[in-house]
Amino acid sequence: MDGTFNTELTAPFDIFQHTRFRESVKPMNTFTVAQSKNIITTFEGLRLQPDYDFNDAPRIDILVIPSAEHHLDSDLENTEVINWIKQTGSAATYITSHCDGAFMLAQAGLLDHVVSTTFPSDVHKMRERFPNLDIRENVWFVHDGKVITSAGGARSFEAAMYLCDVLYGPDVTNDLAGGLVLEYNLADYPHLIINQEKEN
Numbered sequence: 001m002d003g004t005f006n007t008e009l010t011a012p013f014d015i016f017q018h019t020r021f022r023e024s025v026k027p028m029n030t031f032t033v034a035q036s037k038n039i040i041t042t043f044e045g046l047r048l049q050p051d052y053d054f055n056d057a058p059r060i061d062i063l064v065i066p067s068a069e070h071h072l073d074s075d076l077e078n079t080e081v082i083n084w085i086k087q088t089g090s091a092a093t094y095i096t097s098h099c100d101g102a103f104m105l106a107q108a109g110l111l112d113h114v115v116s117t118t119f120p121s122d123v124h125k126m127r128e129r130f131p132n133l134d135i136r137e138n139v140w141f142v143h144d145g146k147v148i149t150s151a152g153g154a155r156s157f158e159a160a161m162y163l164c165d166v167l168y169g170p171d172v173t174n175d176l177a178g179g180l181v182l183e184y185n186l187a188d189y190p191h192l193i194i195n196q197e198k199e200n
Contacts, residue, residue, distance in 0.1 A: 001034060001035060001040060001068050001075065001081065002040050002041050002042075002068070002069075003041075003042070003043050003068040003069030003070055004040065004042045004043065004048075004066050004067070004068045004069075005042065005043050005044070005066060005067045005068065005069075005099065005152070006042050006043070006044045006046055007098075007152070007153055007154060007156055008066035008067045008098035008099050008101065008152050008153070008156050009032075009042070009064075009066040011098070011154070011156035011157045011160055012064050012066075012096065012098065012156055012157075012159070012160035013030055013032075013064075014157075014160075014180060015157060015160035015161055015164060015176060015180070016028045016030045016062070016064075016160065016164070017030045018176050018179050018180065019164070019168070019172075019176065021179060022168075022172055022175060022176065024172065025168050025172055028062070031051040031052060031057075031058075032048065032050045032051045032052070033050060033051065033052045033053065033054065033057045033060070034050035034052075034053060035053065035054060035078075035080060035081055035084075036050075036053050037049070037050050037052075037053050038050075043068070043069050054080070054084045057088075059091070060088050060091075060092050061092055061093045061094070062092060062093065062094045062095075062096065062163070063085070063088050063089050063092040063094070063095045063096065064096050064097075064098075065085065065095075065096070065097040065098070065101035065102075065104050065105060066097075066098050066099070066101050066156075067097075067098055067099030067100040067101045067119065067152050068100070068101075071100040071101065071103045071104055072100055072103055072122065072125060075103075075104065076103060076104070076107045081104070082104065082107050082108050083108075085104055085105065085108040085110070086108035086109060086110065089105065089108060089110045090110070092146070093146060094146050094147075094148065094163060095110055095146055095147045095148070096147075096148045096149070096150070096159065096160070096163060097116075097118075097147075097148075097149045097150070098149075098150045098151075098152040098155075098156040098159065099118065099119040099122075099150070099151065099152020099153065099156070100118055100119050100122055100152070101149075101152070102116055102117065102118040102126065102135075102149045103118065103122075103126060103129070105147070105149070106126065106129075106130045106133060110147065111130070111133050111147065111149075112132075112133070114133075114134070114144045114145060114147050115134045115135075115136060115142050115144045115192065115194045116133065116134070116135055116136070116142055116144065116147065116149040117135060117136045117137065117139050117141065117142045117149050117150065117151055117192075118135065118149065118151070118152070119151055119152050119153075120137060120138075120151055123135055123136075123137045136192055138190060139151070139190045139191055139192050140155040140158055140159065140189050140190050140191050141155065141158065141159040141162060141189075141191050141192075142191070142192045142193075142194065143162070143166075143191070143192070143193045143194065143195075143196060144194035144195050145194075145195050148162070148163055157180075157182060158184075158189050158191075161173050161176065161177055161182070161184045162186060162189075162191070164176055165184070165186065166196065170184070170186075
């Protein structure tokens with residue numbers, strides 16, 4: 001949607017898309033979905049053409065919700081988007097959010113009984129809006145069941161690499177990181193793993 005922040009979209013997209021260059025694993029099919037196929041403009045001014053809209057998107061195994069400019073206010077009232085997130089996330093194998101994308105997951109009910117995090121300076125706002133949720137701070141990402149939420153920004157890279165570690169193992173993940181001139185050192189990251197078992 002308009003106002004999406006570049007890094008929270010492009011960081012996981014880059015990491016996941018680079019699985020195509022690893023012959024030893026089944027690569028991910030990465031694509032973008034929006035409410036319509038109209039060109040969207042990110043917060044930083046990048047213009048993007050969505051691959052699919054809500055009506056023709058294929059099955060999504062890993063749902064990624066980046067952050068956008070109005071995820072703390074008007075986007076939370078967009079019932080079409082929230083309902084799509086709820087339906088798609090419920091059917092997905094994994095759900096991930098970055099920065100304030102966690103607000104959209106919470107509004108869709110996908111963080112009920114799940115430990116999560118969000119953009120550091122918005123933790124208190126999220127706790128106020130969703131007082132029944134368990135929202136942690138001072139971590140780069142949290143993994144609970146099939147949900148991985150991250151603090152966003154550049155930390156979106158580490159959260160995406162962590163999911164690749166879960167799926168493919170550390171050797172492949174280190175190769176993916178190297179392909180983007182990054183390093184993957186899970187032990188060095190402030191993170192929280194509550195439960196790695198996916199909920200059905």
